[in-house]
Amino acid sequence: MVQHASLPRNETGIETALGVLKQQFGERFQTGQSIREQHGHTTTWIENQPPDGVVFVASAQEVSDVVQVCAAHEVPVIAYGTGTSLEGHVNAPAGGICVDLSQMDRVVEVNAGDLDCRVQPGVTRKALNTHLRDQGLFFPIDPGADASLGGMAATRASGTNAVRYGTMKDNVLAVEVVMADGRIIRTGTRARKSSAGYDLTRLLVGSEGTLGIITEITLKLQGIPEAISSASCSFPTVDAACQTVMAVIQYGLPVARIELLDATTVSAVNAYSKLDLPETPLLLLEFHGTEAGVVEQAEIFGALAEDHGGQGYVVTTTTEERNRLWQARHDAYWAMLHYRPGAKAIATDVCVPISRLAECVVASQEKAHALGLVAPIVGHAGDGNFHVSLLVDMEDGDELDKASGFVSWLNSVAIAMDGTCTGEHGIGQGKRKYLQEELGGATGVMSAIKSALDPKNIMNPGKIL
Amino acid sequence: MVQHASLPRNETGIETALGVLKQQFGERFQTGQSIREQHGHTTTWIENQPPDGVVFVASAQEVSDVVQVCAAHEVPVIAYGTGTSLEGHVNAPAGGICVDLSQMDRVVEVNAGDLDCRVQPGVTRKALNTHLRDQGLFFPIDPGADASLGGMAATRASGTNAVRYGTMKDNVLAVEVVMADGRIIRTGTRARKSSAGYDLTRLLVGSEGTLGIITEITLKLQGIPEAISSASCSFPTVDAACQTVMAVIQYGLPVARIELLDATTVSAVNAYSKLDLPETPLLLLEFHGTEAGVVEQAEIFGALAEDHGGQGYVVTTTTEERNRLWQARHDAYWAMLHYRPGAKAIATDVCVPISRLAECVVASQEKAHALGLVAPIVGHAGDGNFHVSLLVDMEDGDELDKASGFVSWLNSVAIAMDGTCTGEHGIGQGKRKYLQEELGGATGVMSAIKSALDPKNIMNPGKIL
Structure with a gap:
């Protein structure tokens, strides 16, 4: 088993945040050992580093509330969908609060005529496809596991259909995201293409929860083939x-x-x-x-x-x-x-x-x-x-x-061979050294972006960089 | 004609930079009125705001040299390809140095078996397609004008073929970029897909020269259809x-x-x-x-x-x-x-x-x-x-x-209608207020990224944000 180094814990901040969140969320905030370990679930290859507590959130505003508490007390925040990632993405090496998004599982709208939909991050790909079937539509990205669409966006997932339909990068039109200070932003519209400013959608897709937490996703859909x-x-x-x-x-x-x-x-x-x-x-x-x-x-x-x-x-x-x-x-x-x-x-x-x-x-x-x-x-x-x-x-x-x-x-x-160490699983904890080997100086630019958008390093610390 | 406000000029810095660049580049540095005006070429709808000098560069290292001079003296740097943009992208509202990339016009390599190629930014789309024809390949993005591929990447261009082949966002695999401090980075590899860290490729594509200057582009190609x-x-x-x-x-x-x-x-x-x-x-x-x-x-x-x-x-x-x-x-x-x-x-x-x-x-x-x-x-x-x-x-x-x-x-x-003010032309000077209307708080995140990567605001100031 690979043990990734624990990071320094802000014990005072964590203690305070646990108290505040217990008060705010009551039964929806859990600190039991088994729930915490389940939310540090990775693979058998990477050691489990559980968070200190798990909040089961119901809305973007609640995610913002949690992030604001964590920002105020400089406590890590780790997003969790279905726990099917492979590179230690949901581990909490510095402790902190896990935001479980699985109850945000609503398909918000399907615009069949535009071949797009808006979903909450806890909707799984199979649940979405079941929802869509009657309308002759499907969402093509299939990473194998019945992952949540929020997690798939966060890791830039793909799978067996990518050769034809692309990856999450190609199939997410926009995301709603809670940033490190609790601000809620929307990165794009339902337009099929846009040259409107920096491509924040693609910056957030694949950012593994280190820049913000995705609270809604606008997805492209496909017609079921004849x-x-x-x-x-x-x-x-x-x-x-x-x-x-x-x-x-x-x-x-x-x-x-x-x-x-x-x-x-x-x-x-x-x-x-x-x-x-x-x-x-x-x-x-x-x-x-x-x-x-x-x-x-x-x-x-x-x-x-x-x-x-x-x-x-x-x-x-x-x-x-x-x-x-x-x-x-x-x-x-x-x-x-x-x-x-x-x-x-x-x-x-x-x-x-x-x-x-x-x-x-x-x-x-x-x-x-x-x-x-x-x-x-x-x-x-x-x-x-x-x-x-x-x-x-x-x-x-x-x-x-x-x-x-x-x-x-x-x-x-x-x-x-001018290839990459990760086609679809992401960097997480497990591949950080290879990212450096692969992209060299570009990782310095990533670090500058990380520092600018998350100056307290509370968003999923110890991942990617 | 729409006049966009001039920004404060750093006269001392500009004067110094002009002297240094004249010495470094000799005849390849021009300050004549007509060349300067030509490089502030936009449309008849937006007033021309010419740069103070134009450097005709031959390599990424030379672009880095120019950027370092401009960074040292806090002077704006504006990239120029063919001057076919439509929203004042090449204007110099605070004066500064135009980096003319048109002489960096080499197709560096074509990997026919991988359907990709590497090109310098001054290669135009027609020149690339002429180069590719014998190999049964083509590059599909067609914005109408015979634009440079660097400029097309910088504005996230598309055009008539996008409905089938996507936009520059979908067809750029990686870019080499000179950042605001002169660092040269490469944002990706030739792998068809990757989950390796933040998607800097997509961040730079469409950034209109405000975060860095693209000095090489790795492009996807298509087989000419049967x-x-x-x-x-x-x-x-x-x-x-x-x-x-x-x-x-x-x-x-x-x-x-x-x-x-x-x-x-x-x-x-x-x-x-x-x-x-x-x-x-x-x-x-x-x-x-x-x-x-x-x-x-x-x-x-x-x-x-x-x-x-x-x-x-x-x-x-x-x-x-x-x-x-x-x-x-x-x-x-x-x-x-x-x-x-x-x-x-x-x-x-x-x-x-x-x-x-x-x-x-x-x-x-x-x-x-x-x-x-x-x-x-x-x-x-x-x-x-x-x-x-x-x-x-x-x-x-x-x-x-x-x-x-x-x-x-x-x-x-x-x-x-949940659409965008710009499908393919970009924000430039002309659409900044609409970007705010379209994306609201997300523009604050863009500004934070801009400040982090270009703290002196020398890269194409007065555009996008």
């Missing part, structure tokens, strides 16, 4: 699979999803889900378009795959068959954990230019093999983003050191 | 044309361009370009895709247009015919100026949610009519963005007052 089809294709080598992905992107084929599973992952899924997929690298795809369009896309993909030795290419349009094909992907996380009983998964998140994808994935496999690590890979291959899940016995110090070394090595390799 | 077809269709009313656009967007039809010309513009173009288009509102379209895909898109559009009374629908795939169809759009600006000889054009730039487009365009026509203004309209209708070009006799004070009143009225109407 036709959806899914496909799967096996490849003799991971290089061949990646070369196919590169060809797809260079061709400009508008795939909605193109996911890579390496042979180890396929083996794990076969065992877990009782499938009999060939235990070689697999690509899973989804095509969105008109009836004729998805047929054409599937044909073009078939030809590109064949050029690279693809085998067992299957395409299907029925929902049932689609779900069966994608089961391997949906079950991958659990299958991996079963693949090595007792082990925990440590996720990496590099993203490289697509031309370097094959090289980076192959090098990762070789490095993991050389270190004796069990390291299945799944990737949002169309973006050049892939996750090596290191299955580690957390009690084995030597293995943990090797895993830690692997993470460092991979992040450096990706950065050297 | 097939391109164009179409035009006339409508009985501007409302019918806008309703069709709304139907297209709500259908999810991936049009590459969908431009609106109102009846006045069509009349102007008929006269100027010797065409005989029906003098009713016109939509011009472009479809990008596979051979079969563009045929299908054109059919779907045809059906939607027919539902709204569209007439004379023409589709063509040959380049020659496409150019002929689009001639009306390409000539629109010149045709407008000829439509009222002696008049100058004042451009508005509102952008509203697509469901309000028809209402906003119709209200604009009615308001202009009531005021007795000649006001042809062209619009990037798919984005809800349209330009009313007020053709004004600049010598007629009463008419100028009416035009000025119209601009205010329209901006307020768009903002009340």
